[in-house]
Amino acid sequence: METLLVDASLSSLLNPASIAIVGASDNPDKIGGRPIYYMHQFGYQGTIYPVNPTRSEVQGEKAWPSLDDLPEVPELVIVAVPGQKAVDAVYRCADLGVKAAIVISAGFSETGDEGRAVQQKMAQRAAEAGLRLIGPNSQGLANFANGAIASFSTMFIEVEPQDGPVAVISQSGGMAAMMYGLLRQRGIGVRHMHATGNEADVTVSDLACAILEQDADIRVVLLYLESLQNPQTLARAALLARERGVTLAVVKSGRSETGARAAGSHTGALASEDRVVDAFLTQHGILRAADPPELARFAELLLNTPASGGTRTVIVSNSGASCVLAADAAEAYGLEIAPLKDETRARLSEKLVDFASTENPIDITAALLTNSRLFGDVLGVISDDPNADMFLLDIPVAGRGYDVAAFAEDTARFARESGKPVAVVAWQQPVAAAFRAQGVAVFEDERQAAAVLAAAARAGAWKRRFAGGEGAAAEQPAVGAGVLAMLDGVQADSSGRRFLSEHESLQVLAGSGFPVVDYELCTTLEAALQAAERLGWPCVLKACSARVPHKSEYGLVDVGLGSTAALEAAWARQSAALERLDVQADGWIVARQVKGLREMAVGLNFDPVFGPVVLMGAGGKYVEAMPDVAALLPPFSRDDVLDRLRGLRVWPLLQGVRGEPPADVEALVQAALRLGRLALVTAGRIQSLDINPVLVLPEGEGAVAVDALVELTEAR
């Protein structure tokens, strides 16, 4: 899949060619010693520059008195010196052109107003210099793919690392370490373990986007969040995760009043009401776990089977009591107990002891002790039942006399062949280990298993909802790095302008895959005449300036230009108008004149409460007098768009009335999807985007934007 946007500066955090440690220590248990110790241990291949004014060597590496003395500008600097020294080091990094710094040092915004002011000033200087900052008050980042362990976490000593398909990102270092440890305890490999601390610059969501963009091996991304300061970036991460088939799951703590207050005093962040957070996560298809241990459990099941076809669950146990407990737990988590087909039940009755019930839950009874194949036999029968979406296998008692290895092998084969989620419940460690060794997810009790299966069902429902795609069409370019760079360039523009020119706006649209009228941007009349010849007559001429957003009001738009003479005359008129406005044109748009069947107005608006909203309605000159508009919150599906279009007054016209042909509704739907996706990809950069009109052609002929105006949000 194509990369949407690679933020190279974040890449310096994840894959630095060289790392300097300011405050490097020879003692591997000191904060300034741990990263070097870990990088040696875990095979970092880049250059390590210990910076320490009092030593010539640190842990076997040549040490340097200061950042200025290094033989090159290091790509990443770890700042592990206290107080003002840390601030000084960051300013020096900015001066030297270092790309990224991780400030481990504490004592900033978490200590109160004074520390907050110092932190803000430091972050501002870094932003001006293009220096990306992690922290301050960060435990650091760790990437086990390349051994770039810029972290002082104790946990890598306590629990041996192993590279794997999981990324853990957290504001809190403690929670990052804990999630890492819980995953490793379950035998799950963890590649990324990052802690962002005070988030003066880079946030958890930023790193999530960077990893989703840059690391194709990652299949599960787990986040611990105490606040949601940049929900649009998290929404972008969710889009990336959906499109790449990656599981994105979060813990958002501070649910309770006291919890939220504690979170505030801990990170100084504002807390959203928890129901709003829940609605936001649901809207974006982000799985929510109650706490880090549950997040680790989500990972165990969803690594192997990220989504389920439904909620219909089959329960199998060698204990009738566990059947009852599992059914209780399943229903408590909203799962349905799958009604088995008669054929399945008939086949089950051949396998089970006489008096065992063939209803779901299936009690295979203690007969398992004498017939070790019973487990595999029963799984073989139920795997064929189309009513079964997921499986909860509950083994409360096993041990001497039970062929647990055979059960585990049978289960693993069954899981592979069925392609459906399988959760085993086993509290006995040897039993759990036997199943884990076969790659089967194991949980300690029925409620834990049911919660994870319910997550798989939610993921499955979201997957089906977006099965039609979200506007990332294969034949058209996705939103490219160029578009985002342009938006960011304008935002960083010191003139403070908020509107893109028509050309820039159309480029943003085109970059999103939205169909745009065929046009050329010309700076001379000669070029304009050539363009018109290529595009065909009649054509449209528009003088283009970002300083004059509403150009038709100023006589800067001429349509239906049928000849060279008409184009020349229009050019002269518009030049005179610009002169009167004392404005220079950025260029002239010469566009093919398109005759649409229907005029629609389509737009994007950033609502202060709801975030991005895509608007669709009847276009043309009566759009304001007779509003007929549908709103959609991204992400939305093809069905969502059709559903809302059907609610418009103009819908019958789109279907074709009074002998007129039907309009190309599907093209309009695809256009709306691309606008929704653009909103997510640009993550809050666009305040509004008006396309009026979108000309919808007859069915099969498409739709096309002939005008567009992008307004940017105020610089972040």
Added chain:
Amino acid sequence: METLLVDASLSSLLNPASIAIVGASDNPDKIGGRPIYYMHQFGYQGTIYPVNPTRSEVQGEKAWPSLDDLPEVPELVIVAVPGQKAVDAVYRCADLGVKAAIVISAGFSETGDEGRAVQQKMAQRAAEAGLRLIGPNSQGLANFANGAIASFSTMFIEVEPQDGPVAVISQSGGMAAMMYGLLRQRGIGVRHMHATGNEADVTVSDLACAILEQDADIRVVLLYLESLQNPQTLARAALLARERGVTLAVVKSGRSETGARAAGSHTGALASEDRVVDAFLTQHGILRAADPPELARFAELLLNTPASGGTRTVIVSNSGASCVLAADAAEAYGLEIAPLKDETRARLSEKLVDFASTENPIDITAALLTNSRLFGDVLGVISDDPNADMFLLDIPVAGRGYDVAAFAEDTARFARESGKPVAVVAWQQPVAAAFRAQGVAVFEDERQAAAVLAAAARAGAWKRRFAGGEGAAAEQPAVGAGVLAMLDGVQADSSGRRFLSEHESLQVLAGSGFPVVDYELCTTLEAALQAAERLGWPCVLKACSARVPHKSEYGLVDVGLGSTAALEAAWARQSAALERLDVQADGWIVARQVKGLREMAVGLNFDPVFGPVVLMGAGGKYVEAMPDVAALLPPFSRDDVLDRLRGLRVWPLLQGVRGEPPADVEALVQAALRLGRLALVTAGRIQSLDINPVLVLPEGEGAVAVDALVELTEAR
């Protein structure tokens, strides 16, 4: 504490002097071999009689061809032969006068109607012979106090037993084994592990009562129930547990519709609506856990600190994020985040780093790494705060550099000294082990800890509610074995009588500690005259027969007999009346004539829906014409009784009006408490108990029952 009732027949199940095994096997992995193997291994000191017609020796013990060949009647027989052989063995036990049998064999009610009929017939024969039955389809019983392991559970091989203060009782063998294993995994000693199977006779609640009566070392009783067929027995167990300070906690599964259905097909039991079950458990102060693992967690905390003074919880962590998660979890489980006193906060600020918040939750920050005493210091400060009821200590990260042993010692000392519940959260096994080694309860996540603390708070609230006692007065006999034996004797009475005589009824009352008028039961006129001399004139004479419950209607009551002559005349009149009724007197009651200040009617009624109900109201002849009655569901407290008495129309009179002295309300309250307690102790045996009147004397002089009529429920 005095024993309420020792059911000797159940004692044969728990402490048998000899055990015969029908179907004894030399193979310790066979069902008939395991109990012998275990009894050898775990030191059973009684006599073992293997019964096996084909072997002369089994596992080193002399084997016997049949039960009939044994040199004595064994106290307990384990039946481990299949099908009809098992039925035959039970019938033989009945014939031989064996006291108790455990039927491990399956294939009875769980297989359908045919099996159910065989089971019922077998149980009926056992009941007739006074043979107590466990099972059929039972995994058996195990008592590690004496090594009487009449169980074939695999779990004693998987997880080493250790005697301890916990009893586990379950219908399901799997759940019994699982709970045993989960407790042992937490290092908790388990003495009793019993599985009742199909419960043709002895139920989980029966065994709970027996253990609570007979084993003073047990401090936590854990039950797994799928149905509640005999709630009154469970209510009796709850009374015993309250009075002995034992924690009684249950899992009642089948909460969901499918779960209930599965439970039904598993045990053939009717399912109550879960909300009703919940209300019942709450009414009786029985803690409810969601599943066996939670039950084991309850045990870990409540073994050391069975109750809390309130819900105000103090949270301490070395991670700000864990503070947030713990506060979320605490509030989700209804705990209050304790508002710390200003003085506590001032003292905390001396201990903590500058910027740490002294508000609860208390984030002691990573400073713990450099100052190992911080943990103990902070605990020392908060232990003095009167606002703190419970403590949740959360250690998400520790390891190299952390002095975990010191934290654990400090915490254990703190827990001992404060006497308040302390729950530690630590997922790292070495950290958890360090705390457990010091006797501190450890949980894997904040939700688990909060759930257990909430249970301790509930237990505390119940304890405070019943702090005034439940009518088991020290100076008066509790309900003794004699009373229950009498009730059971009448119930078993083949005449089918349902009413006790007045004398029997008054004895039941007196046995419960209820104050009863001074009287003698006489069979001759001479004895009656002597009694009257002793009791003083005037006296009361009542001819007493269980066949004439309403004797005043038949002229069998004479009051105000002031002389020998009057008594003789009354005797003659009543003898003539009896002759007319063709009834023989069981005896004549000669009672002291008491002049009460107020007449009250007090009674006990067994409602088919609500179980036992204690009724109190104005007595006397207008009681039916002008009802003025309050109802109370046992158990209830002194405050509950007072509260209901205040709602009676007669209340002002009890307080004293128009120059009359106040009545002895406290005596009336105590009498009501004793009646409530009698209802629980007799566990549904009494259909109704009418005391009309209870004469309430002036304040300080007591209250006294002068008449009583007990109606029994139909034989069970």
